[in-house]
Amino acid sequence: MSYKSIRGMEDILPQDAGVWQELERRSRAELESYGYREIRTPMLEETAVFIRSIGETTDIVTKEMYTFSDRKERSLTLRPEGTAPIVRSYIEHSLDKVSPELRLYYIGPMFRAERPQKGRSRQFHQVGVEVIGSRSPQVDAEAIMRLDGLLRAFGLEGFVIKLNSLGCRKDKDAFAEKLKAYLKGEKSRLCDDCKTRLDKNVLRVLDCKNETCVQLVRNAPNVIDSLCAECAAHFSRVRQILEALKIEVDIAKNLVRGLDYYTGTVFEVTHPALGGQDAIAAGGRYDNLIKDMGGPDTGAIGFALGIERVILALGEKKGSFTRPAVIYIATLGEEAKVEGLKLAEELRSKLNDLHEVNVVTLIDLKESSLKSQMRSADKNGAKAVVIMGEDEMRQGKLAIKDMAEGGEQVLIDRTAVVEEIKKRIC
Ligand SMILES: [Zn+2]
Ligand SMILES: [Zn+2]
Structure with missing residues (x-):
C-alpha cells in the first residue's frame, strides 16, 4: 500500500x-x-x-x-x-x-x-x-x-x-451580436463546443484551439472595431x-x-x-x-x-538563483567541534549582511573522518570547506579548501576567515 x-x-x-x-x-x-x-x-x-x-x-x-x-x-x-x-x-x-x-x-x-x-x-x-x-x-x-x-x-x-x-459592456454586447451574426453563417463548420458557445457565450469561440475554429475566427469581425x-x-x-x-x-x-x-x-x-x-x-x-x-x-x-x-x-x-552558497565546516576532535559551532555562528551573522548572497553554513557534528566530511561537503554543493584541526587551532590557524575544480587548500589566520570566505562567495 x-x-x-x-x-x-x-x-x-x-x-x-x-x-x-x-x-x-x-x-x-x-x-x-x-x-x-x-x-x-x-x-x-x-x-x-x-x-x-x-x-x-x-x-x-x-x-x-x-x-x-x-x-x-x-x-x-x-x-x-x-x-x-x-x-x-x-x-x-x-x-x-x-x-x-x-x-x-x-x-x-x-x-x-x-x-x-x-x-x-x-x-x-x-x-x-x-x-x-x-x-x-x-x-x-x-x-x-x-x-x-x-x-x-x-x-x-x-x-x-x-x-x-x-x-x-455596451461595446462588448454589440460585438458579441456582430460576431454571432457572422458565425451563424458558418455554424456547420464550428466544433461542437463552439456550436454551444454560439448561443451561450459567443466570445469564447475566439479562444477555441480547434483548427477550423481558429481559421474562421481569423476572418471574423474584431472587437477593436466595435469600440x-x-x-x-x-x-x-x-x-x-x-x-x-x-x-x-x-x-x-x-x-x-x-x-x-x-x-x-x-x-x-x-x-x-x-x-x-x-x-x-x-x-x-x-x-x-x-x-x-x-x-x-x-x-x-x-x-x-x-x-x-x-x-x-x-x-x-532558474539555476542562477536557486542555489545558495554553501560553506561547510569540517572539524577534527572534540574541541574543534565547539570552535566550529562558534565559527558557524560568526559566519552566519557576518555574511548575512551581504545582500544578494544566500549563505548556508553546514557543520558535521558526528565523529566522521575528514574524508567522509569532505564527501558530505561535496554532496551538499559546498563552495568552500573550512577545516578545523586541533593542531592548527592551537596556532590560531585553520584551513580553507576551495571546492571548485582544481581549487586549492590554504592555511590562514583564524581572524581572516570571514574575509577569505567572502572572497569565495561574492
Ligand atoms: Zn465603450
Ligand atoms: Zn471551436
Missing part, C-alpha cells in the same frame, strides 16, 4: 523549493517597492462568489471548479483565481475607505480541474496584482509596466505582451503611454480572455518556451465587477502570472 499525491497536485520538493522562494522574494521586493501591499484571502469561498464574477457559462465555472458541500450543505469552492475573492474582501471590509486607490498583490495556490499536462496543474500558483479605485488609462499602463518589470526581475527575456481592448469613441480614446491613450514608457506590446485584435468580468483593456504574456499556447501571465480591467458584486461603482485592473509557467519559461536560467 502506498499513497500518492492527487493527480495534478504536485509536491514542491526541497531541491526545487529554492527557485520558488526566490521568485516569491523578488515578487514581494519588486511590488512592495512600488507601494503594493499584500492581501491574503482564504482558499475557500462560497461558490456564488465565483459564479457571479467569472460568469456562469465560462469554462472555469462549468467544467473546472472544485466545488463541494460542507457538513452543513453549503456549497463551497476552492478558489480557481484570485480576483473574485479580493473583490469580495474589498467590499466586505470597505477597503475603499482605506485608500481611494488601492494597490494589492497576492501570492498563493489556485485550483482548477483541468487535464494535467506540462505547465498546467490542478493546484497551480500565482503572483497577482489588483489596482482598485481608478478608471484612468495611466493605471492600465502602470499595471502592464509592473508585469513587465516583474518578469524582468525574474531574469526572464523573450516574452511577448499581447494587448487588446474589449470596450465597455465606442470613449473606449477607443482610452485604448489609444494606454498605447501612447506604453510607447512613452518604451514597453513593447503586440496588438492582438481577438484577445478576449476566458472570464466574463473583463471589460476594456485586456492583455496576456506568452513565451516561446511554452509554445505560445499557454500564457505565462494575463490580466485586464474589470470596471463593472465591484458594483455587480454589491460594492461601490469603481474601476479596477489586475493581472496574475503563473509561477509554474514562469519557471518553465526560465528554463536553465
Whole structure:
C-alpha cells in the first residue's frame, strides 16, 4: 500500500523549493517597492462568489471548479483565481475607505480541474496584482509596466505582451451580436463546443484551439472595431503611454480572455518556451465587477502570472538563483567541534549582511573522518570547506579548501576567515 499525491497536485520538493522562494522574494521586493501591499484571502469561498464574477457559462465555472458541500450543505469552492475573492474582501471590509486607490498583490495556490499536462496543474500558483479605485488609462499602463518589470526581475527575456481592448459592456454586447451574426453563417463548420458557445457565450469561440475554429475566427469581425469613441480614446491613450514608457506590446485584435468580468483593456504574456499556447501571465480591467458584486461603482485592473509557467519559461536560467552558497565546516576532535559551532555562528551573522548572497553554513557534528566530511561537503554543493584541526587551532590557524575544480587548500589566520570566505562567495 502506498499513497500518492492527487493527480495534478504536485509536491514542491526541497531541491526545487529554492527557485520558488526566490521568485516569491523578488515578487514581494519588486511590488512592495512600488507601494503594493499584500492581501491574503482564504482558499475557500462560497461558490456564488465565483459564479457571479467569472460568469456562469465560462469554462472555469462549468467544467473546472472544485466545488463541494460542507457538513452543513453549503456549497463551497476552492478558489480557481484570485480576483473574485479580493473583490469580495474589498467590499466586505470597505477597503475603499482605506485608500481611494488601492494597490494589492497576492501570492498563493489556485485550483482548477483541468487535464494535467506540462505547465498546467490542478493546484497551480500565482503572483497577482489588483489596482482598485481608478478608471484612468495611466493605471492600465502602470499595471502592464509592473508585469513587465516583474518578469524582468525574474531574469526572464523573450516574452511577448499581447494587448487588446474589449470596450465597455455596451461595446462588448454589440460585438458579441456582430460576431454571432457572422458565425451563424458558418455554424456547420464550428466544433461542437463552439456550436454551444454560439448561443451561450459567443466570445469564447475566439479562444477555441480547434483548427477550423481558429481559421474562421481569423476572418471574423474584431472587437477593436466595435469600440465606442470613449473606449477607443482610452485604448489609444494606454498605447501612447506604453510607447512613452518604451514597453513593447503586440496588438492582438481577438484577445478576449476566458472570464466574463473583463471589460476594456485586456492583455496576456506568452513565451516561446511554452509554445505560445499557454500564457505565462494575463490580466485586464474589470470596471463593472465591484458594483455587480454589491460594492461601490469603481474601476479596477489586475493581472496574475503563473509561477509554474514562469519557471518553465526560465528554463536553465532558474539555476542562477536557486542555489545558495554553501560553506561547510569540517572539524577534527572534540574541541574543534565547539570552535566550529562558534565559527558557524560568526559566519552566519557576518555574511548575512551581504545582500544578494544566500549563505548556508553546514557543520558535521558526528565523529566522521575528514574524508567522509569532505564527501558530505561535496554532496551538499559546498563552495568552500573550512577545516578545523586541533593542531592548527592551537596556532590560531585553520584551513580553507576551495571546492571548485582544481581549487586549492590554504592555511590562514583564524581572524581572516570571514574575509577569505567572502572572497569565495561574492
Ligand atoms: Zn465603450
Ligand atoms: Zn471551436
